[in-house]
Amino acid sequence: MMDQRPTLADVARVAGVSKAAASRAMNGAYGVSDAVRRRVVAVAADLGFEPHPVAQALATGQGGRQRRDTVEVLIVDADPEAMSGKPFYGRVLAGASRALAGRDIGLTVRLVAAPPAEDPDPPFGRLLINVPAAAATAYARRGRVVSLGRSGAGVAFVAPDNDGGGSQAAVHLVSGRRERVGAVFGPPTPCADERRAGFLRVMAGAARPVAVADGDFTRSRAYEAARELLAREPDLDAVFAACDVTAMGVLRALRETGRRVARDVAVVGFDGSSLAEAADLTSVYMPVEEEAESAIRRLLDPALPEPGRLPTTLTVRGSS
Template sequence: MPVTNKRRPTIHDVARASGVSRGTVSRALNGDPYVSTAALAAVRRAVAETGYVVNRAARSLVTQRTGTVVMVLSEPQEKLFEDPNFSVLLRVATRRLAQRDVALVMMVAGDDGDRERVVRYLRGGHADGVLLLSAHSGDPLLAELETLAIPAVACGAVLGREGVIPYAAADDREGARQMAQYLVDQGRKKIATITGPLDTPGGLNRLEGFCDVLGRKAVKKLIAHGDYSRHSGEAAMRELLDRVPDLDAVFVGSDLMAAGALAVLRERGRRVPEDVAVGGFDDSAIAGSTHPKLTTVRQPLEQVATETVRLLLELIDGADTVDSVILPTDLVTRESA
């Protein structure tokens, strides 16, 4: 049997089905604000009826836009799958951008080779903007972005570039204060902390919030450092117990690291919360699945992602500047403290 290729519907088909001119269809599809409500509704109905799909290449010639945004994760690739926060940010950003018919491309920039690939992609003009995820201060990619003059917004402040790269973030410092004060009010005397990387805003600001409350009691031996991975939480907890065997509380800078810390405390025969109270940060899905369930600080990740996308789209649409957004956190108490 001969096979007949079905012709793809064209913009002329949409014009005939909608009863308006081809030019009106084109303006409606490209978001022209001067298209009447009635004409826009007719075009949308005709698009649905004909199955017409916008040719992105042709549209980009007219609008000088690619219809694509790149999300850059400045971490090793495995962290994308280990840390549940990244999946939330990716899911929400994808959904919000889709509402504007903008595609999201995910790229990892965990080493020099990855960063070079990201820069080549952006230099090639393949994206209208960049969403930065887990950016570290001193990352050479940041300087490259400035030379490219491409709109960029960060999930979380970029240390040292807070006034240059707009961002949306949770109030990390205040959230850490909430947790530290809660542990103090529980009567805990030797409170330690496990920080995230100190070249990230979460790592630095959560440590500062801890120190705001503990003051002189926040001595060096009660501070250990991790990288937000479960493994680093385990290593840091062992380090703290070796240095301060009688510690009675620990504030951990992420839920994933806190899960690692809880495993080590069980391994060492320490009861939680009777012997050692444990608090985390994020209120990710992990917090409800640990044993015992984790007292933590909830940061509004979905709202952070939503605001980050909003800021970027405003810049892409031509705004000269946008104001960064800092969102409040909440203390969530469960069985671990």
């Protein structure tokens, strides 16, 4: 005779939550609100659901194995060398780890070229990086998410003052009497767009035309973009690079074409990463570790107030 007893999947379906959320609610784990927990428990009682003792022991860590709630850092980046070549991500993980210190919550990282369409077993929460607005909104409907950078409608986010940082870079070049300015901007993301807007606004106010090339935050594309700019405008005396990785490609192009950095062409980056320090690069510093830490704390406690924009500061070095 077939077993007709209700299952956890039945409880999840009737309660209108995922199976993972139902399991967390039944076992008193992180990741569900009090309202959801009460609803799941009430549905389980109505259906006569009884957790299997072995499964419950495994879920709660009483059976020799312990399942930990996890926070997933979901990074959308088509660059296969992203984790090793972009210091930004390492700084994010440092800040996230700092926020989770002392908590029984694991940290996982997923690097994908596009947001996964399937989400059968969502984690306790997700920290979203470069996730398009529509996908971010969909994730937010299913669970806890916080985005690094402005994202979809209704999606909580933490971001630096990108617009202000772009403005600081432009003011520095204008005050340094740079007249023929180029810029290698980033991909069409909110953060990159904000940096672009701040930079161009100041340049327009100073009546400085800007030769523009689009980049994608990779060294290879930045190198190509810088070569294109120099071919179009051989007399450039300054280049703004929308991130430090982009600046590395710009510096290579300048060296190969015989330009002397700072004397002939000033270069300003954005991030303030270890790359900037190593390359003696003037760069707009953004507090990535604090940004990630703040985002994780809000992920753990959505009742916390929104942190607002984190300040950026220009660090002047030998490249300008």
